[in-house]
Amino acid sequence: MVKAVIGDETQLTSAEDRLSQSGLTSQVGLVIGKLSSKLDRGFIFDLVPTPPNDAGEPACSLLETTKDDNKRKGFKSKSQPAVDSSSLNIDSDWVAEHARQVSRMLVGGMKVIGVYVWVSDNAFKNSTITLFQLLQTVKGVAEAAPVTETDWDERLLIHICYSPRRWTCRNCVLSSNITSSSIRPCDFKMGRVLSSLQAFRCTYNFKLRLPVTHESASNAQTLGSILRHVISVHAKELRDAKAMIDGHLVVGEELCTTDGTHEVELLLPFTKKSLVEASSQKDVAGVLVFGGSVCSYAYSNSKEPVMQAVADIKDDIIRSLQSRLDIICDEADEDPDPIDNDGKDSRVEKLPEKPVPRLVLNSLRRTCLLSFPRRVFVPWLAGTFICDYLQPSETVGVLKEHCVELMSMEAPTDPSTYLQPEVEAPSLITESFWDVAVPNHFAPVSSLEKSRQVDMSVESSRQSNQPFNFNVFAAVCFLLFAILVGFVLARQK
Numbered sequence: 325m326v327k328a329v330i331g332d333e334t335q336l337t338s339a340e341d342r343l344s345q346s347g348l349t350s351q352v353g354l355v356i357g358k359l360s361s362k363l364d365r366g367f368i369f370d371l372v373p374t375p376p377n378d379a380g381e382p383a384c385s386l387l388e389t390t391k392d393d394n395k396r397k398g399f400k401s402k403s404q405p406a407v408d409s410s411s412l413n414i415d416s417d418w419v420a421e422h423a424r425q426v427s428r429m430l431v432g433g434m435k436v437i438g439v440y441v442w443v444s445d446n447a448f449k450n451s452t453i454t455l456f457q458l459l460q461t462v463k464g465v466a467e468a469a470p471v472t473e474t475d476w477d478e479r480l481l482i483h484i485c486y487s488p489r490r491w492t493c494r495n496c497v498l499s500s501n502i503t504s505s506s507i508r509p510c511d512f513k514m515g516r517v518l519s520s521l522q523a524f525r526c527t528y529n530f531k532l533r534l535p536v537t538h539e540s541a542s543n544a545q546t547l548g549s550i551l552r553h554v555i556s557v558h559a560k561e562l563r564d565a566k567a568m569i570d571g572h573l574v575v576g577e578e579l580c581t582t583d584g585t586h587e588v589e590l591l592l593p594f595t596k597k598s599l600v601e602a603s604s605q606k607d608v609a610g611v612l613v614f615g616g617s618v619c620s621y622a623y624s625n626s627k628e629p630v631m632q633a634v635a636d637i638k639d640d641i642i643r644s645l646q647s648r649l650d651i652i653c654d655e656a657d658e659d660p661d662p663i664d665n666d667g668k669d670s671r672v673e674k675l676p677e678k679p680v681p682r683l684v685l686n687s688l689r690r691t692c693l694l695s696f697p698r699r700v701f702v703p704w705l706a707g708t709f710i711c712d713y714l715q716p717s718e719t720v721g722v723l724k725e726h727c728v729e730l731m732s733m734e735a736p737t738d739p740s741t742y743l744q745p746e747v748e749a750p751s752l753i754t755e756s757f758w759d760v761a762v763p764n765h766f767a768p769v770s771s772l773e774k775s776r777q778v779d780m781s782v783e784s785s786r787q788s789n790q791p792f793n794f795n796v797f798a799a800v801c802f803l804l805f806a807i808l809v810g811f812v813l814a815r816q817k
Contacts, residue, residue, distance in 0.1 A: 326359055326478055329493045329510055331368035332517035335705060336491075339371045343442045344486065350447070352384040352414055352461070354423055355438035355480055356430070357517075359471065362628050366480055366510075367517050370705060371440050373732050374422045383418050386410040386447055411450040412443055414457045420464035426730050427469035428647040429710045431701075432524070432622025432640030433633070436469040438462060438480030438496070444487045459506060462496045481507065518706035521623040522580055524569070524633045526588035527745065528641050531615030532558055548653050554614050555649065559642040566591040567634040577629040588622075588637050618644050619699060619745040621709055644711075648697050651713055701743035702727060703736055709743065 343351060353373035359366050374383040388410055423436045430436070439462050441448070448454060462479045477499070483492040493512035534554050567574045568589040570582075580586060622636035697713035702723060704710045710731065712723050720739050727735035736742070 325364060326366045326480070326495050326510060327364045329366040329368060329480060329512045330517055331357075331491075331512070331514045332370070332705075333514035335370045335518070336368065336514055340484065343484065344489075348442065349410075349444070350384050350386050350412060351382075351442040352419060353440055354419075354426055354436050354465065355440050355482055356426075356434060357437045357480075358433055358435060358623075358625070359437050359478065359480075360625065360628060360632070362632055363625070366437060367625060368437075368480075368482075369434065369518055369708075371482070372426060372730075374419050375729055375732075377415060377418045381415075383422070384412060384414040384441070384443075386443070387413045410444075410447045412441065412447050412454045412457065414441075414461050416457065416461040416464050419461050420468040422730070423465040424468035427643075428650070429702075429712055429726070429730065431709060431711055432620060432636035433521075433624050434708075434710070435471045436465060437471070438482065439465055440482035440484060442484045442486065445485045446487075448483055448485070455507075459496060463498050466498055517625075518708065520626045521706075521708065522583075522626055522633070523585040523708070524588050524622045524624065524637055525585050526590065526620045526622075526637045526641070528590055528618045528620060529616075530558070530618075531613065533613050548649065548656070551614060551649055552646075555642065555645050561592065562590070562638050562642065564593060565638070567637075569630055569634075574630055574634055577631060579627070580624075580630045580633070586633075588620075588634065590634075590638070616696075617746070619701075620644065621701065621711075623708055644699060648699075648713060651697050651715075698744070698746040701745075703741050704731075704733070 351373055353371055355368055356370045356372055357366060357368040376382050419439065427436050439458070441458065458481060462481055466479050477497060479496045479498065481494040481496050483494070485492065491512060493510055495508045495510045497506050497508070499506060532554055534550075534557075568591065569580070569586050571587075618641050620637050620640045622633055622640055624630070624633040624636060697715050699711050700714055700720070700723060701709040701711050712726050714720075714722060720742060723742070724735040727733050
């Protein structure tokens with residue numbers, strides 16, 4: 325339960341000045357910050373306005389209504405004015421879409437934690453439909469940009485009133501039935517927030533193997549859905565990983581008292597060498613291999629234990645993998661061209677990037693190659709970073725457009741200020757399902773191990789037969805040798 329909220333005084337004061345000088349009578353946007361369960365507090369880093377929609381219309385506007393209109397709609401107010409008044413109209417779906425895209429650009433310890441509105445007090449309280457729209461908007465944002473895997477059921481609603489000038493913070497409890505009782509006031513003040521953050525960095529290397537059974541292959545699963553399942557399974561394993569910060573094992577609820585960027589190393593428990601061992605040889609048609617390297621950043625309040633920073637790093641790693649897959653799948657959904665995998669004799673073909681996530685595992689006929697987006701870190705506020713993802717064909721100029729449109733900020737013009745730890749573009753490689761399912765068309769796995777940072781491939785379960793075949797060959801040779809020795813000894817007698 326969030327009992328108090330602290331906003332960064334520098335950023336919120338700047339946002340208030342920007343709004344007052346804009347001449348706008350209404351605006352809606354996202355609250356970027358962090359909800360700390362350890363401290364029962366919320367921290368606000370910045371306010372990001374929602375841009376106009378594709379039609380150029382603002383995300384919110386004031387509608388003129390009369391007293392009779394409210395009566396016909398069935399809404400009652402304790403004190404309704406006798407003259408016309410304004411009510412707030414919000415495009416909740418567009419605000420939720422904005423939250424979904426912004427959440428991809430945030431690193432560990434930074435989340436979309438609510439919604440803010442800039443509107444007069446009379447318009448805010450004009451009718452109950454305004455309150456209902458705000459609650460629906462907050463709920464839509466929460467669904468589009470979840471805080472964690474086991475998500476919080478709270479978000480913040482910030483009302484910035486310009487007549488009279490004041491800030492009001494409310495805690496919204498999300499539930500299936502949203503009512504006026506879902507909103508609770510909470511203490512709000514401004515102070516030092518961004519300057520008290522501590523930075524943590526982690527480079528996480530991984531390689532996952534998932535057996536592909538004949539049953540799962542016959543279900544016509546796409547590579548995108550299979551990879552999404554692999555990421556969700558690995559997220560559960562990652563939660564159990566131990567961590568070392570600056571070379572020291574993290575134990576208990578200790579605090580971090582040193583400055584600078586802290587290096588985090590994750591230690592996963594030992595597991596079996598291959599998940600194929602869990603299935604019988606006859607059931608496994610191949611193995612899905614997904615591996616690579618992810619660079620992660622997280623920011624934690626100085627009063628939070630370092631275990632929270634470790635949890636934020638783990639969450640950021642999983643969200644980064646999911647974001648890359650979402651970007652690829654979103655582009656694939658926009659591609660109307662059908663996918664044809666038949667009718668060609670070539671063993672390897674570089675297919676268009678968009679349709680690859682839609683490829684069905686048991687319909688593949690050749691090796692497919694897909695380059696994953698690489699993560700680039702962009703300087704943000706008070707020495708912190710946010711991130712974005714670049715496709716192999718995109719340049720840093722795309723980052724500037726995203727920063728202006730989504731984060732309402734000017735990206736640095738100097739490319740050297742960007743952090744690009746993932747130098748080589750990650751890649752996704754899939755070996756033909758039929759190449760591994762049909763013995764006469766088996767392709768060596770060694771050709772798949774040359775992927776750059778992130779690769780996915782299908783290995784034949786026939787690899788497990790190789791030791792068996794070698795043992796049979798050795799036994800036959802030994803038998804022949806024994807017969808030959810016996811024959812020689814018999815002749816000497």
